[in-house]
Amino acid sequence: MAKILGPHHGWILAAYIVGAMVSGAIFLALLTTVPPRYRKPIVMVLTFLAGLFYSLEFLLPPEAWFFVKPNRNPLTDWRPFVGTLTQIVWSFALLLGVWNLFQIHGKAVVKRGPGWYNSAAFFVAFAAIVFAGFAKDMSRSTAPAQLYTILFKGFLTSLDATMFSLIAFYIVSAAYRAFRVRSLEAALMMSAAGIIMLALVPVGAVVTNWLPNTGFLSIFRLEKIGYWLLIGPNMAAQRAIAFGVAVGGLAMSLRIWLSLERGSFFDRQL
Amino acid sequence: MIGTTPYANPAVWIVEGLLVFFILYKILSARRGRELFIRRIPGLSALDEAVGRATEMGRPMLYAPGLSGLDIVGLQSMAILSHVVRHAAKYGTRVIVPLADPVLYTVAEEVAKDAYAAEGVPEQFNPEDVRFLSDRQFAWASGVVGILHREQVASAFYFGYYYAESLILAENGQMIGAIQVAGTPATTQIPFFLASCDYTIIGDEYYAASAYLSREPTLLGSLVGQDYGKLVIVGLIVLGAVGVTLKVLAPDLPFVAWLNDLFLKFFPRGL
Amino acid sequence: MGILARLQNIDRRILYLLIALVIAAPLLQRPRRHPHIIFSEVRNAYKTLDTVPKDKIVILSAVWGPGTRAENEPQTEALMRHLFMRGTKFVVLSWDPLGSDLTYDDGLRIQREMGKQYGRDWVHLGYNPGPMYTVISGMAKGFHQVFKRDKLGTPLTKLPVTMGVKDYRQIGAVAEITPSGTVWTWIAYFNTPYNKPLVYCPTAVMAAEAYPFLDSGQISGMLNGVIGAAQYETLLGMEDKRTYAAAASWALSSAHIFIILLIILGNLGYAFMKRKGTREQGGRRIG
Numbered sequence: 001m002a003k004i005l006g007p008h009h010g011w012i013l014a015a016y017i018v019g020a021m022v023s024g025a026i027f028l029a030l031l032t033t034v035p036p037r038y039r040k041p042i043v044m045v046l047t048f049l050a051g052l053f054y055s056l057e058f059l060l061p062p063e064a065w066f067f068v069k070p071n072r073n074p075l076t077d078w079r080p081f082v083g084t085l086t087q088i089v090w091s092f093a094l095l096l097g098v099w100n101l102f103q104i105h106g107k108a109v110v111k112r113g114p115g116w117y118n119s120a121a122f123f124v125a126f127a128a129i130v131f132a133g134f135a136k137d138m139s140r141s142t143a144p145a146q147l148y149t150i151l152f153k154g155f156l157t158s159l160d161a162t163m164f165s166l167i168a169f170y171i172v173s174a175a176y177r178a179f180r181v182r183s184l185e186a187a188l189m190m191s192a193a194g195i196i197m198l199a200l201v202p203v204g205a206v207v208t209n210w211l212p213n214t215g216f217l218s219i220f221r222l223e224k225i226g227y228w229l230l231i232g233p234n235m236a237a238q239r240a241i242a243f244g245v246a247v248g249g250l251a252m253s254l255r256i257w258l259s260l261e262r263g264s265f266f267d268r269q270l
Numbered sequence: 271m272i273g274t275t276p277y278a279n280p281a282v283w284i285v286e287g288l289l290v291f292f293i294l295y296k297i298l299s300a301r302r303g304r305e306l307f308i309r310r311i312p313g314l315s316a317l318d319e320a321v322g323r324a325t326e327m328g329r330p331m332l333y334a335p336g337l338s339g340l341d342i343v344g345l346q347s348m349a350i351l352s353h354v355v356r357h358a359a360k361y362g363t364r365v366i367v368p369l370a371d372p373v374l375y376t377v378a379e380e381v382a383k384d385a386y387a388a389e390g391v392p393e394q395f396n397p398e399d400v401r402f403l404s405d406r407q408f409a410w411a412s413g414v415v416g417i418l419h420r421e422q423v424a425s426a427f428y429f430g431y432y433y434a435e436s437l438i439l440a441e442n443g444q445m446i447g448a449i450q451v452a453g454t455p456a457t458t459q460i461p462f463f464l465a466s467c468d469y470t471i472i473g474d475e476y477y478a479a480s481a482y483l484s485r486e487p488t489l490l491g492s493l494v495g496q497d498y499g500k501l502v503i504v505g506l507i508v509l510g511a512v513g514v515t516l517k518v519l520a521p522d523l524p525f526v527a528w529l530n531d532l533f534l535k536f537f538p539r540g541l
Numbered sequence: 542m543g544i545l546a547r548l549q550n551i552d553r554r555i556l557y558l559l560i561a562l563v564i565a566a567p568l569l570q571r572p573r574r575h576p577h578i579i580f581s582e583v584r585n586a587y588k589t590l591d592t593v594p595k596d597k598i599v600i601l602s603a604v605w606g607p608g609t610r611a612e613n614e615p616q617t618e619a620l621m622r623h624l625f626m627r628g629t630k631f632v633v634l635s636w637d638p639l640g641s642d643l644t645y646d647d648g649l650r651i652q653r654e655m656g657k658q659y660g661r662d663w664v665h666l667g668y669n670p671g672p673m674y675t676v677i678s679g680m681a682k683g684f685h686q687v688f689k690r691d692k693l694g695t696p697l698t699k700l701p702v703t704m705g706v707k708d709y710r711q712i713g714a715v716a717e718i719t720p721s722g723t724v725w726t727w728i729a730y731f732n733t734p735y736n737k738p739l740v741y742c743p744t745a746v747m748a749a750e751a752y753p754f755l756d757s758g759q760i761s762g763m764l765n766g767v768i769g770a771a772q773y774e775t776l777l778g779m780e781d782k783r784t785y786a787a788a789a790s791w792a793l794s795s796a797h798i799f800i801i802l803l804i805i806l807g808n809l810g811y812a813f814m815k816r817k818g819t820r821e822q823g824g825r826r827i828g
Contacts, residue, residue, distance in 0.1 A: 059286075061277040073277065076682075083675030090373060097372030097402035104398055115420070156406075157607040157639050163408035164608035167434055168796070170441035171462075172560045173553045176803045177444075178465040180811050190808075194801055200745070200768055202576040203794035223578050235752040238457065241473040242753065243503050245455045248477030250286075251293050251496045252342045255488070260297060262486040263349040408608055433721055434608065434746075456722070458747050 044259040051257035053082060192229055199226020281536035288502050293495030300491025308490060313451055313471035314482045317350075320425035320449045321357045329424035330364035334414055334439060336430030336454065337407060340373040342477075343455060347430040348374075348381045349480035350453075354427060355385035359394055367400045368417055370410040375402040411435035415442045428452040428467070429476070432459045440466030453479065510537075548810030556803065563799045567791040575780040575787045576772050582755055583772045586740045586762025589714055590623055597713030598706060599624055599631040602727065603644045604719035606637035609744050613718050615770035615786035616742040618647055620716050623777055625655045625662065629713070630702045633665045636723070641668035645692055660695070664702045667692035673723060678730045681709040709735040714761075718742040724751070728759050742769065768793065 008016055034042065057075040065073055105119035129151050135144030181187045198204035204222045211221050218224060255261040278286070300306055324331045333351055338344035351367065358365045367382060369375040379400045386395040403413035415438060418426065426443040428436065428450065436452070436459040443450045444466050452463035453471035463470045471479065474496070481489035513529040520526060593599055601620060605613035624631045633648060635641035645665045652659060659665075666688050669676055679687040684706045690696055697703040705711060715737060717724045724741050732739040738761040741751055745766030754760040764773055771786035 059278045059283065061279075076678075080675050080679045080687075083672050086672065087670070093372035093376060094405070095372075097369075097375055097405070100375065100402045104401055107398070152639070153642060157643075159412075160406070160408050160607040160639065161610060163412055163438065164434060167437050168564065169557045169560060170437050170466075172556050172800060172803065174437065174441055174444075174462070174465040175800050176551070176556060176807050179804045179807070181808050190804070194804075197797040197801060200765065201794040201797050202574075202578075202768075202771075202790050203798060205576070205578045223580075227580070230749065231752055231756065234749055235756060238750045239753045241457050242750070244474035244500060245457075245477070247289065247496045247499045247503070248474035249342055249455075250289060250499075251492045252346060252477055254290060254293055255297075255492055256342065256345065260488055260492075261345075262484065262488050263352060263480055434744075457750055458722075 047259055048257065051253075053078075055257075192233075195222060196226050196229055199223045199229075279536065285502065285506070289499040292498035292502070293492055296495035296498065297488050297491040300487040300494070303487075304491075306487075306490045306494050308478070308482060308493060311471060311475050311478065311482055313453060313469035313475070314479055316449075316451050316469040317354060317427070317483070318357060320427070320451055321354065321361070321363065323449050324358070324424035325361040325363045327424040330366055330421050331358060331425040331427070332414070332418060332421070332423040332443075332448075333365055333367045333427045334430070335367070335369060335371075335374060335378070336428065336432040337370050337410070337435075338374060338430035339371045340377060343431045344371065344374045344377075346477060346480060348377055350427070350429045350483065351378060352381050352385050353483045355382050356389055359386045359389035359391050362391075362394060364396070364399060366417055366421060366423070368403045368410070368414050369401065370403060370405055370407070372402055372405065375400070407433060407435055411438050414439055418442050418446055418448070422446055423448050426450045428454070428463065429479070430454065432456050432463075437462040437466065443467075509533075543813070545810050545813040548806045549808075549814065550810070551803075551806075560796065560799060563795045564792045567795060568785075568788050571783045571785075571788045572791050573781055573783050573787060574791075575775040575784075576768065576790055577775065577780070579772045579775060580765065580769070582763040582765065583769050584762070584776070586716075586742075586764055586769075587623070587773060587776045589738045589740050589761040590620065590629070590716070591627065593627075593629050593713035595629065597629075597711055598702060599629055599713055600715045601631055601633045601644075602636070602715060602717045602719070602723075603633060603640055604636045604717070604721060604723050605643075606640040606720075607643065609720035610643060611789065612744045612767045612770075613720060613742065614643065614647060615767050615784070615789065616718050616764045616773070617644060618651060619764070619770045619773040619777065619786065620718070620740075620742070621648060621651045621663070622655070622779075623773070625651065625657050626777065628662075631663050632703060633663065635666070635668050636671060636673065638668045641665075641692065660700045660702065662702070664697070664700050665692040666697075673726045674730050677726060681731050681735055684708055684711070709737065712737060714738045714740065716740040716742060720744045720747070722747070724754075724760070728754065733759060740764070 031039075031042070053075060057073060057079060060073060062071040062073050065071055068074055101122065105122045108116050108119035109123070128147075132144055132148040132151050136148040179190060179193075181190055198207060199222045204226070208221045208223075211217050213221075219228075252261070259266075296306075321331065331354070333354055335344060335347040335351070338347055351365075355365050365382070367378050369378055379397065382400050383392070383395050386392050403410045414435075417423070418439070419442065423443075423446065426439070426448045428439060429452070432454045433456070436454070436456075440450060440452065440463055450467040451469045451471075452467040453476045454460065454463065455473065455476050457473065460470065460472055477496075478493050480486075481493045509529070510533055513526065513533060516523060516526045517530050590599065601617065603613070603617060605617075621631070633644050635644050648663055648665060649659070651657075652663065657663065667690075676687055684703070685697060688697055688703070691700060691703075697706075709731065715727055715732060717727050717739065719741075720743070724739070724743070727739055731737060739759070740762045741754075741760045742764040743751060743766070745768065748763060748765040748769075751760055751763055755763060764770055767786055767789040771784070771790040774780070774782070774784055774786055
């Protein structure tokens with residue numbers, strides 16, 4: 001099996017790629033010939049088998065595989081392969097996403113509607129980074145590598161950091177606008193927020209530095225109150241939400257695995 | 271130590287088994303026609319209000335599934351998208367859906383198409399309204415911000431997995447005066463949505479959304495089963511707290527040592 | 542409109558200008574002074590990495606990219622410095638294509654400062670597209686099956702740091718430096734199953750949800766954003782050095798005070814308007 005799945009190069013790799021595409025096309029064509037009333041059961045069986053792999057791999061420890069000598073879970077060896085399959089599916093979908101971008105921006109450029117030059121900029125940027133990426137690896141000259149550095153490290157890195165920096169401004173306007181003490185609960189929340197904000201930064205330590213470090217009065221030091229808030233009420237609330245989200249996630253996963261999920265996407269005719 | 275293997279231990283089998291049992295039992299019982307109660311979730315009730323507002327103002331809506339991929343978070347977002355699009359289709363209001371995951375983009379396109387078809391107006395579906403922007407977090411966020419401002423959306427829905435871009439989107443929605451409803455299982459982004467959005471749904475209310483909106487017996491039954499599952503977890507927490515407390519207060523009681531050893535055996539501390 | 546009433550309607554452009562000045566001033570001035578109060582989770586993180594056996598390596602798992610560079614880069618640098626100081630070999634594993642170059646540049650810079658050598662003292666494994674759970678669980682069983690070459694294309698079997706690493710047994714600890722919720726993957730697939738310590742270095746906003754895991758011992762220590770990095774530098778004996786982390790901790794201090802003042806001003810304006818509204822209605826509350 002390792003020989004079949006193992007890394008291949010050259011003509012053998014090309015043959016594998018072509019073979020996979022042809023087999024995939026034949027498989028999809030066969031699926032379309034299946035009568036409609038059998039399509040959903042096929043999807044249900046495939047979904048169940050796919051989920052069963054991960055369930056069995058995790059739920060059954062090596063000792064349970066008593067018929068395999070020495071006791072080991074044979075499904076664990078296949079986990080990297082199954083993970084690679086999902087990556088391949090994602091790669092195909094990425095092509096679809098890029099095609100969608102080409103369609104939308106292509107139409108905008110052709111129609112010359114308002115802001116069409118932004119769509120033209122998309123094509124210029126796309127071509128530039130694709131060219132720079134390939135040329136950097138294929139060319140012996142340093143110019144493509146420099147272009148790649150300018151585009152990738154210069155533009156993309158700086159733009160990413162800039163967008164993230166906007167959050168600093170937005171949190172100021174959001175906090176200023178939204179944090180109004182309208183009730184007792186709001187007052188408690190604001191006090192806790194203020195204490196935590198000061199406790200986590202050096203200036204907070206300065207505010208209550210005059211209190212002793214030990215003894216009864218030390219509990220009023222800002223960093224100690226802040227720490228208690230984090231390991232007391234915050235931790236309890238985070239745990240509670242985490243349990244709820246985990247159980248909700250389990251329920252939804254179970255419904256999808258057993259094809260019990262309802263909704264327009266799941267109830268549609270295949 | 272039993273717990274420290276990459277595989278399930280007996281505690282996982284028992285707890286997970288109980289959770290699965292309650293969920294499946296309640297699903298079957300709901301399918302047999304048993305009436306089940308679900309409390310009001312203001313954020314989800316506000317979805318229809320937000321659609322109505324966009325219709326009155328004659329401006330489009332935006333539905334952003336965040337950075338979710340094709341996982342349970344993304345699929346739940348698609349269930350809510352279906353509900354929103356169906357309501358929008360009734361009034362002829364446009365819904366723009368910018369996506370960051372190419373796989374989810376294919377699903378969202380089908381969901382939107384089916385929703386318009388289900389309301390008898392398949393011609394209203396505009397393929398350009400469901401678009402893939404970028405899988406880079408901030409490239410996607412800046413694209414969505416651009417859409418918010420250019421289209422001057424009246425209502426914005428943020429349902430999915432969000433990271434830092436949540437505040438960028440929500441604040442820009444605030445700037446244009448859009449009514450905003452948000453829901454995410456990412457607890458770290460809840461404070462930002464709470465500060466900037468009109469309605470926010472928190473934690474496992476997100477997973478309850480499809481049951482709440484559709485009132486489908488299977489989904490409602492699953493929701494009730496989840497609550498029973500949470501009771502199991504609460505029971506274990508109380509048992510553990512009692513055991514640890516008695517270990518300090520009354521260590522000589524016969525069952526105290528046994529209870530503590532049992533817990534440590536099946537739920538070991540990390541390190 | 543009175544001044545108090547205007548307080549709850551300050552133009553956001555003025556707010557943005559003020560916050561930019563409040564944050565920029567300490568960053569430009571670069572105060573030397575490091576925080577002298579060290580949180581217990583930062584101490585535990587230091588102790589965890591300080592007690593890694595010399596024959597084992599540490600994995601620095603860097604999920605961050607340029608967006609969160611301001612918080613995660615000081616954490617990465619502080620950990621690298623500590624490991625170089627101790628002589629503990631480490632590998633950097635990057636999950637972001639842009640972050641891969643940034644972490645590599647950081648490693649090179651600190652290696653030069655501390656007289657260390659690439660390949661002998663540290664290795665960068667380059668960008669890994671994931672999926673994370675597959676890579677982590679595969680690496681635990683067969684390191685060289687998952688990672689074949691480093692960032693520069695050199696086979697790992699030829700580098701002193703990695704040639705002896707076969708599986709989880711040669712890995713002493715993991716430090717996850719991340720702006721997203723990826724630490725649970727390490728906890729589920731590596732640290733808990735194989736009993737390995739985990740140091741968590743999140744951005745400050747993500748730190749709050751880590752406390753249950755700190756309490757249960759699944760995370761051994763935590764660097765809470767750039768403040769955690771500044772405190773870690775204090776533990777490394779760098780309290781008199783002009784570092785970005787120290788400057789950022791003072792920038793955060795001034796920003797937090799500014800936001801608190803704004804909230805107080807906004808609430809003063811709100812309270813005043815509310816009282817005025819009640820008085821104008823003859824003392825009756827409306828709405």
